[in-house]
Amino acid sequence: MRLVFLGPPGAGKGTHAQVLSKDLGVLHISTGDMLRDSVKAGTPLGLEAKKNMDDGKLVPDKVVIGLVAERLERPDAHMGFILDGFPRTPEQAKALDEELKMLQMPLDMALDFETSLPMIIRRLSGRRLCPKCNKNYHVHNYPPKKEGMCDVCGSTLVQRPDDRVEAIENRLKIYKEVTEPLIQYYKTSGRLVQLDGDIDVAPLNIILMNLFREKGLCRK
Numbered sequence: 586m587r588l589v590f591l592g593p594p595g596a597g598k599g600t601h602a603q604v605l606s607k608d609l610g611v612l613h614i615s616t617g618d619m620l621r622d623s624v625k626a627g628t629p630l631g632l633e634a635k636k637n638m639d640d641g642k643l644v645p646d647k648v649v650i651g652l653v654a655e656r657l658e659r660p661d662a663h664m665g666f667i668l669d670g671f672p673r674t675p676e677q678a679k680a681l682d683e684e685l686k687m688l689q690m691p692l693d694m695a696l697d698f699e700t701s702l703p704m705i706i707r708r709l710s711g712r713r714l715c716p717k718c719n720k721n722y723h724v725h726n727y728p729p730k731k732e733g734m735c736d737v738c739g740s741t742l743v744q745r746p747d748d749r750v751e752a753i754e755n756r757l758k759i760y761k762e763v764t765e766p767l768i769q770y771y772k773t774s775g776r777l778v779q780l781d782g783d784i785d786v787a788p789l790n791i792i793l794m795n796l797f798r799e800k801g802l803c804r805k
């Protein structure tokens with residue numbers, strides 16, 4: 586199963602990818618997580634990306650395209666993947682198609698999580714992240730077992746710098762201008778499926794699993 590998740594920040598892409606990748610045994614490839622790891626490790630790439638990320642701006646295409654290509658070329662990508670947060674520009678979408686053609690691993694579907702503005706704001710303002718293992722939580726919708734602490738590693742959860750109001754405004758503007766046109770790109774090539782991103786995680790997960798069965802992508 587090879588999927589791309591599209592949708593604005595706060596659409597729940599990361600949460601669904603986290604749950605589905607475990608249920609289906611496929612990789613969860615999040616460019617946001619990869620970039621945050623590089624920032625944490627203080628690599629030259631991370632240092633270059635940090636300012637853009639904190640301001641809610643996009644990291645240059647060549648940086649993210651290189652990161653994703655390198656990840657997809659590793660042997661475990663053959664078991665399938667969910668790309669979460671990539672592609673975000675037309676250049677990235679074209680580069681992804683070329684890379685997957687070269688690897689003979691065509692994309693099965695691009696899922697677009699259509700989400701309303703009030704829901705986006707509610708989700709982003711309550712979002713918390715484990716800085717150590719990158720697990721996402723939400724103070725109301727998906728709380729950790731012990732308040733403020735990661736279920737997996739016990740680290741103190743944090744709010745992402747780009748979930749500040751000014752950064753959210755930037756991210757939504759960029760999404761509208763640069764990323765949203767990708768919906769048409771995948772529609773034109775017959776690979777788009779649109780879903781109601783306002784629905785909660787558990788019911789939407791059932792809808793997704795039914796969809797995958799219907800398309801013959803999963804036997805579970």
Ligand code: AMP
Pocket residue numbers: 594616617618620637638639641642643644645646649669670671672673674677747756
């Ligand atoms: P995310 O966790 O997907 O919301 O990504 C967090 C931040 O990482 C974004 O606001 C961008 O600054 C950067 N980023 C993640 N994915 C991409 C991408 N495909 N292209 C450019 N920048 C990205």
